[in-house]
Amino acid sequence: MLNFNYSIPTKVFFGKNKIELLADNIKQYGNKVLLVYGGGSIKKSGLYEEVIESLNKNKIESWELSGVKPNPRISSVRKGIEICRENKIDLVLAVGGGSVIDCSKIIAAGYYYDNDPWDIVVDPRKIGKALPIATILTLAATGSEMDAGAVITNPETSEKLGTGHPNIAPKFSILDPTYTFTVPKEQTAAGTVDIMSHVFEVYFSNTKEAYLQNRMAEAVLKTCINYGKRAMDEPNDYEARANLMWAGSLAINGLLGYGKETEWSAHEIEHELSAYYDITHGVGLAILFPYWMEYALNDDTVDKFVEYGVNVWDIDSDNDKYEIAKSSINKTREYFNSLGMPSRLEEVGIGEEKLEQMAKGATSRGTLGRFKPLEAEDVLSIYKSAL
Ligand code: NZQ
Numbered sequence: 412m413l414n415f416n417y418s419i420p421t422k423v424f425f426g427k428n429k430i431e432l433l434a435d436n437i438k439q440y441g442n443k444v445l446l447v448y449g450g451g452s453i454k455k456s457g458l459y460e461e462v463i464e465s466l467n468k469n470k471i472e473s474w475e476l477s478g479v480k481p482n483p484r485i486s487s488v489r490k491g492i493e494i495c496r497e498n499k500i501d502l503v504l505a506v507g508g509g510s511v512i513d514c515s516k517i518i519a520a521g522y523y524y525d526n527d528p529w530d531i532v533v534d535p536r537k538i539g540k541a542l543p544i545a546t547i548l549t550l551a552a553t554g555s556e557m558d559a560g561a562v563i564t565n566p567e568t569s570e571k572l573g574t575g576h577p578n579i580a581p582k583f584s585i586l587d588p589t590y591t592f593t594v595p596k597e598q599t600a601a602g603t604v605d606i607m608s609h610v611f612e613v614y615f616s617n618t619k620e621a622y623l624q625n626r627m628a629e630a631v632l633k634t635c636i637n638y639g640k641r642a643m644d645e646p647n648d649y650e651a652r653a654n655l656m657w658a659g660s661l662a663i664n665g666l667l668g669y670g671k672e673t674e675w676s677a678h679e680i681e682h683e684l685s686a687y688y689d690i691t692h693g694v695g696l697a698i699l700f701p702y703w704m705e706y707a708l709n710d711d712t713v714d715k716f717v718e719y720g721v722n723v724w725d726i727d728s729d730n731d732k733y734e735i736a737k738s739s740i741n742k743t744r745e746y747f748n749s750l751g752m753p754s755r756l757e758e759v760g761i762g763e764e765k766l767e768q769m770a771k772g773a774t775s776r777g778t779l780g781r782f783k784p785l786e787a788e789d790v791l792s793i794y795k796s797a798l
C-alpha cells in the first residue's frame with residue numbers, strides 16, 4: 412500500500428426526508444443562496460417546491476440558475492458567477508445530477524477568480540478560494556456530491572475537461588434515494604455504468620497489494636451488478652436506489668483509491684466522445700471500457716483481470732488465466748448490454764471522421780494511465796476497435 416492523506420470533508424445526510432436538515436445547514440454559511448438546477452426534472456418531481464418552501468420558511472433568500480445541460484457548458488458557469496457577484500451570494504446550492512453539481516462547483520470557484528472561469532477548468536492550479544457548495548442529489552452516477560472534481564464542456568473549442576481542487580468539495584450533500592425514483596431507465600443504466608467505471612479506474616492498478624481497497628472496490632461493483640437492473644425494472648425500489656446512491660458516492664470519494672496508483676484513462680477517452688458528440692457519459696463508458704480492458708490485457712496485467720473475474724464474476728479460478736480474463740471482460744460487456752447500453756460507437760452515431768482528433772485530444776495533457784500507459788496511437792486503436 413502506498414502512503415496517502417485521508418480527507419473526505421463532505422458531510423452526508425442520507426435517507427428519506429433528510430431535506431429537513433437543509434435550512435439549518437445552509438444557515439451556517441449565510442442566508443443568500445444561488446439555487447442551480449437543470450432542465451426541469453426537479454419541477455416535475457416536486458423537489459423544487461420542497462426546496463423553495465424550506466428556504467422561504469427559514470428566511471433564506473434565493474436566486475436561480477436553471478437550464479444547466481447534461482455535459483454542462485462553460486456559458487452556464489459564467490452566468491452563475493454573474494448572479495453570485497451581483498447579489499453577494501453566500502452559498503451555491505446544486506439540486507440535480509452531476510452536471511448541475513459540477514457547474515455549481517466551478518461557479519463557486521470562479522466567483523473568486525478574476526479572469527474567465529474556463530482558465531480554472533483548464534488549469535486546476537488556478538483554483539483558490541471558493542464559495543461554499545451544498546448539493547441535493549437526484550441521480551446516482553458521478554459521485555460529484557462527495558468529491559472535489561468537476562467536468563465542464565466548452566463547445567467553442569470542442570473540449571470537455573476535468574478539473575478539481577479540495578476547495579470545491581461540497582460542504583454537505585443530501586442523499587435521499589426517493590429523489591432518484593423518477594430517473595429514467597437509460598439514465599439509471601448510464602449511472603450504474605459510470606459508478607462501475609469509477610471503480611475500474613482505481614481497481615485496475617499497478618499497486619499489487621492494498622488488499623482492503625480491492626475488496627471494498629469489488630463490493631461496490633457487486634452492489635451495482637446486484638441493483639442496477641433492479642432499479643431499472645422497479646424504479647421505486649428504495650433498497651435498489653439507496654444501494655446505488657451510496658455506491659456512487661463511495662466509488663469516487665477517494666476511499667477506494669487511497670494507497671494505490673490510479674488510472675483514469677478510459678474517462679479521458681470518453682470525455683472526447685461527449686465533447687464532440689454530446690453523448691451521455693455513462694453510455695460512452697459502456698461502449699469503451701470493455702475495449703479498454705481488451706487493450707490493457709497482457710502478460711503483465713492478466714493477474715489483475717483474473718482477480719476481477721474470480722472475485723466479481725465468480726468465474727472458476729481453476730480455469731486458464733487468459734480464459735478467466737477474457738471471460739471477465741465479456742461478462743462486463745454482457746452486463747452493460749443487459750442494461751440496454753450499446754457496445755459499438757456506430758450505435759450512437761460515431762464514425763471514423765473525428766477519431767484521430769479525439770485521440771490527440773485525449774492525450775493532450777500527456778500519456779494516459781500507468782497500468783496500461785496510452786499514447787495517442789493507442790487511444791486511436793481503442794476507438795477503432797469500438798467502431
Ligand atoms: O436536467 P434535468 O431536467 O434535471 O434532467 C437530468 C438530465 O437530463 C436527468 N435527471 C437527473 N435527475 C433526475 C433526472 N430525471 C428525472 N428524475 C431525476 N431524479 O438526467 C439527465 C442527466 O443528468 P446529468 O446531471 O447530466 O447526469 P450525471 O449525473 O450522469 O452527470 C454527468 C456529468 O458529470 C460528469 C460527466 O462527464 C457529465 O458531464 N462527471 C463528473 C464527475 C465528477 N464530478 O466527479 C465524474 C464523472 O466521471 C463524470 O465525468
Ligand code: ZN
Nearest residue numbers: 553605608692
Ligand atoms: Zn464517470
